[in-house]
Amino acid sequence: MTPECPDCPKPEPEHRIDPEAIEKEHRFILEHPDRTLLGGPQSRWRELKTLWRVSLDFIRAFRTLHFAGPCVTIFGSARTKPGTTYYELARTMGAKCAELGFTVITGGGPGIMQAGNQGAFEAGGRSIGINIELPFEQTGNPYVTKSVNMHYFFTRKTILVKYSYAFIVLPGGAGTMDEMFETMTLIQTGKIRNFPIVLMGKDYWQPLMDFVYVMADAGTISPGDPELIFFTDDPEEAIAHIHRHAVRQYGLRKEKLPEPKAVLGERKTPAAG
Template identity: 85%
Template sequence: MTPPDCPDCPQPQAEHSIAPDDIKKEQRFQLEHPDRTLLGGPQSRWRELRTLARVSWDFIKAFRTLHFAGPCVTIFGSARTRPGTAYYEMARTMGAKCAELGFTVLTGGGPGIMEAGNRGAFEAGGRSIGVNIELPFEQAGNPYVTRSVDMHYFFTRKTILVKYSYAFIVLPGGAGTMDEMFETMTLIQTKKIRNFPIVLMGKDYWQPLMDFVYRMAEAGTISPDDPELIFFTDDPEEAIAHIHRHAVRQFGLRQDKLPKPKPILGEKGVPKSAAS
């Protein structure tokens, strides 16, 4: 393919050319990092098939693990939050309260806020699950999960964190946390999922974001009622009352026996409690 004649267009310079060695390095990188292959444009049919198989395996592992989890609440937040800090303890409290309400606490399985949510559920004797992500720098799973599943792709992991939950608690975090919250909000807006409660906690941290959400509503880029999808509080009692009202009562949840796994299919149940 050659560029069209365009006398006024800037011409490619030698420093912008791609050397054959650079192309080989990119090919090697894609072989070593399948995520880059997935998002790197069209590939060979064989490599596309391998990608589909890997995506399918992510979902199969998660479906087999979470099928026995019961209704979940997902807690989102930063992996960098240290134990003992205010937001860590807030997530730990919410994990415990969700477990006491009968929910399985579901997180990304890593450190920080995720660890705190799992820890609260674990210490309260509830069910605690981590959906960990495989990263080049090896994010280790936290020790407070009673069951975990490792995912390769971020988008498959995010799907699982939404699929099994009746409520979402968002604590301070970075770009990934905002991505998770806004994707969940978009799924509710577009009615791809039911009107599950989103609880945003950490007022000092998130206030500028909430101001911007209301600004979007004023500008007409979201519906006037969309900001009401987010319940903004720092009070764990208010948060758990909101979840009880808009998840437990709204969807008629009750504590029933979980389905039994079938060992012949390699299935494993989730322990009833941390002590099980």
């Protein structure tokens, strides 16, 4: 029996754990693979199935993007409507990145993601969507020339970073901030090279940038870390920054992509048109 603890708070009746609550939690966890992954220890068989599903996520993505060439990833909200200022800014950036020779990668959904893919598609470039299976909000957009669907957020974020030499961040919510700060952390810790992060939407992001400098002043990040973020609303400045810190710095040049092997079921990443 659990020893008595006179100083411990007593749980209210609605917070008591009973077999029905435990069964309800089990059902909740089993409804979606992310919940199984994050739901604590499972049976060995279920953990093995989870590892296999994670591997399948990566295998599908590696095969899809193997022939993508150098990429730029565009992050932003799925809720931004076509025709709005930030949608058109993302569309412009997608086109300019494609004209620079990059494949444009987004999360594959609507909003800013669709705008980035649309710009690349309309410019005749390669446009890829890394979609996530969600019960709401996320549906594939029609401007991708190649796409892959993923079960897990963490595998998707890995792929959105793995192939890119620059990252463009437009207004978004918690997911967009998560993607930007994870990318920044990977650069801080030397896990990836010092690739440019371009933050666009000054009216929207100014409080966030102010707080980045607060963190630097407080010593919780290095004094030079805010300089990892290039903050602008000017597409020409943004593209010049990407050209200077990605194309020239890493010696990127337009080359013929490797040929896929038919015996492995491989296909090139097509350009639009």
